[in-house]
Amino acid sequence: MGLIMKAKGWSVDDFALFEELPTSHSQDTLAFCQGTVQAMLNIGVHPTLSINNLLNKCKAQLLDIDDDAIDQLVDKRAPCWKTEINPGTYSGQKNRVRTFGTRAILVASSAVHQETAYAIVKAIYDNQKRLKGNHPALSLFPVGEAQKGIEGLKLHEGAEEFFAAQ
Structure with a gap:
């Protein structure tokens, strides 16, 4: 307020x-x-x-x-x-x-393995329809928009790998 x-x-x-x-x-x-x-x-x-x-x-x-x-x-x-x-x-x-x-931001420790972080981000994006079906607020940003608003936060290597492949 x-x-x-x-x-x-x-x-x-x-x-x-x-x-x-x-x-x-x-x-x-x-x-x-x-x-x-x-x-x-x-x-x-x-x-x-x-x-x-x-x-x-x-x-x-x-x-x-x-x-x-x-x-x-x-x-x-x-x-x-x-x-x-x-x-x-x-x-x-x-x-x-x-x-x-x-914007909601998923935060992970740098100790999370790259493969695990990649799998988490991939699972989220692969299941967009299911998430949105549970609640409209769980609609995801397009991949190009997903990284906005995170100035000062370093993208996890696994997430970087996922977004780079899109």
Whole structure:
């Protein structure tokens, strides 16, 4: 939340009420549904049951997070990237929602053998359909995009070998 507020030039004083509510026991959802909270930021994967509940039970609406301030935030933070929540991701959602997120990075020790690392990366890419079938958030980046956002991290030799062969 702090990153977005800083990017937008906002402070807590810009809001009549500002609270960070725990997601445990759905306190944030309850506060929204009861009208105590009028807007909330969800950080997580999509689709998720909590957002579906907000949309269907509490008449929530997804809003775009896409402007110059967010563009600058994404440009300055390598793990961040622009993304969209496609229509139909949630029941009743008719429009595309522009937002941003972070990339997940699989990290392995350099002690992992090259063959093992290669086999892990290969298994992940060979099973893309199966992964995506388990949850849309497990959709993989195209091989050419998979190495972006890892400045400062050295690609494991086994992963290098896999990507070089593609």
